[in-house]
Amino acid sequence: MNPKQFYKLLLFIFLIPMLSSCFEVIEEITMRNNGTGDVILTINLSQSKTKVASVMLLDSVQGYKVPSKQKIQQELGEAVAYLKKSEGISNVKSTSDFNNYIATISFTFKDVSNINNITKNILAQQKIKAANTSSYSFNKATKTFTRKYQAVATAKTEFNKLKSKDKAVFNGANYTSIYRFESPVISTTNSASNLSKSKKAVMLKSSIMDLINGKINVSNQIQLSK
């Protein structure tokens, strides 16, 4: 994903709704003990589909240009192409459903840190100096999965610069992260996260507003049984 595409994707999220809307972003990582794993990223705008469909009929809304279906598909295709070229990434797929407005990107990684490079590259291309605000690592020896996250201070200030109308877009938006493992989880450091009944998955739900404002931290260190 080049910066321009990234920006457009962001815009697309901005645009979606007049007043407010509900949408969810889901990040799923399935870790295998050998360090490899799968990622599925989902954006689901289904709850706002009436609004999205209305907006799609317009040229622009609140000053942002509305991308066409073709444009969105093209951008998604380019994102896939970028991922395919990335180190350690394979099996890249994307889906888009324009009836329910759901899009996904999925891929397999050799090492979970491969994802960090992608984020890093995007950030580098965007010339953002917020070094490593978010990173993933998996220590095969200790069987520790670590997600580091630090609320980007600039994100909050940038967000506050938005018009209140545009801010409202995020009011009903949710972020969910799910990490699944082959071995049961012994402990997690983030008290906001939940452990599944099978003890093999950890979920964290948060509103995107809290994430931007730094009210919630998604950092977590997950210790698996050896």
Place this chain on the structure above:
Amino acid sequence: MEKLTFPIKYSYLNNMKKILIAIPLLFLAKLNYAQDLVKKIPANAFTVATIKGDNVFKLMFVKDFNESFVGKKLLTETSKSLDKNFTSIEDFGINLENNMYYFNQLSDSITYNCFLIPIKDATKFENLVNDKDKKIRTDGDVKTMILPDSTGLIKWNNRMMYFVTGSIRSSFFADSAKSAKYGIKEIRYQNNYDETAMVDGVATVTTDSAMVSTAEPMVEVIAPPAAEGWTVYPPINKQTINKSKAGTKKNPKKKAAKKSTAKKKSAVKPKKTTRTRKSDINVPADDNFTTTGSEADSVATAISADDQYDEYQKERAEQDARKKQLAFVWMSAQADKIFNSNYESIENNKSYSASLDNKAIAELWVSSIQDAYNSIAPEFGTYGRSGILKGYGSLNAKLYMDKTSFRISTGLELAKEQADAYKKIMNRKLNKKFLKYVNSDKAIGFMGYSIDTKAYLEEFPKLMKQTYGSFLGKNMEEEIELGTDLFSLLLDEEAVSQVIKGDALFVINGLSTKDVTYTTYDYDDDYNRKEVTKTKKETLPDFLFMFSSEDNRLMNKLIKYGINKNYVTVNDNIYKIEEKKSPVDIYFMIKDGIVFFGNSFAELQSISNNSFNSAISKTHKNLLAKNNFSFLFNAKNLVGKVPTEEIGGEETAKKFNETLGKMGNVYMKSNPVKGNVVSADISAEIPNGHENALKYLFSLIENAAK
């Protein structure tokens, strides 16, 4: 009765009384009349805009204005920037009870933008504009200040202030014959300099003191072309003022006020005044050019051939400066005329005077839309053709504010043919049956329009031809004629007008809540996600669109086709359009010669089985039934109707509802064609709790600025 009994005596006395009363009254009236600066606006002004001080300050006292947010801001900003202390707008010295005017004058060579402001206290006004760096010249009671860079000038006396800026039109000086006349030439390399002499006359006009001392007779030679058609009637005696520079001779017949001005001007004026008699001021006389030319001969010979290239570049810059100077000379002359001569004023323009209304707060009048286009057309080069928009005359707009509302009323004058065409087209009223389907208690808004389709189709080609005909060029006329005929031949106007009669109504009768399905996820014990479909409530406006149609054969064929192709499904005589892209369902049906479209099945059903709850208010009924075009937006019916969670949280919802609650009804309507004038009104009611629209406007500005 008494009069009858003592006819002679009483009538005599009565008359005397009347005369005695009338004289001071007349005097007063005359005074008032004379005070209005409209008299100073030349008859050929192209645009006139007026702010009616008395009407404005009736709504808001000067004291209130000073204390208002806007007033305070204005006063503190002005004080700050001028390093002075103003506590009231009265400190500006402007007469706030009289009309202030803006007007412009167009010609092929220059456009003047002018302001005429009544003055109450010249000393105060002077204090406002005075500045250490600016020089004020005094000619008797008339004072003149030139703007930096000579882009404009301000002239004032005890009664009025006149501000003018002028801009030369580049298209005019592209014509070398014309520009040479004014001492401007098109500069090309290898140009010979024979004509430099002519140019020099103008070049000597220095920017600073251009108007009087140095310019000498040249100023007058290059009389402003804007004066075309602006007949100047200089007092005959003025012409006796001789060429003596000092102008020592005083003109005994002139008013004291004007006398000294005239005197000082006399250094400049002599030739002008004589010329005025001959040729109405605007034709530059050649003999004058030759005189100045010979004076400047030495300059011309001084230029050596070797320096030509450098000179060429210098010349280019100089030419621009000259144009600017020329503009200034013209401006000065124009300003002098405003102060010192008598001419026909815009008051005598019928279209202008007819556009006025005492109650308006502000007015705008544009003499001719057609001319407005034609005047800018040359600037478009080959794309701009004159003759377009033929038949569109003057345009006027008036702003009203009162205790309950704002209103803007606009009018456009048409040529008779056009007006007749519009009359024919607008000769239809909205289908009365439509009115049954408006529920005023719930309606958020509606828009109705009615035209006579048949007349429209018949008149349309003619109107197009008239409006855009010349755009396509003269030799295209036959083709246009042919196209027009073809259009009429192909279309059976009568038949079309049976299918679409030409009246339609769009109404939003409130909001309704619908269940909408969406996709989300559930997670199992392993947090594996499972797609599930859930439903949620969504509040959407119920729109209803209807138009009259007497011939449904075509519609029925279309429906049949749609059903066969699965584009349309039918339920209970109500058709549904199967279109996935549409964010809402769209239904339609035909009943009683009306075609209905809507997004609420229930609403269409109620129309179908005659159970629609009709409740149109009298105002709404009048608005819709009496006008060819009407529009209403009633925000209040929206307050609290949209669930908080759908607006995006309580805070947003509160703001949203507050804003809507503050809005009164907004409506628009077209008026019937009166004479040759088509007109329309836009009004916005103000919410309760505000004294009048102006004060409400001020409070809005204040809130917006916070």
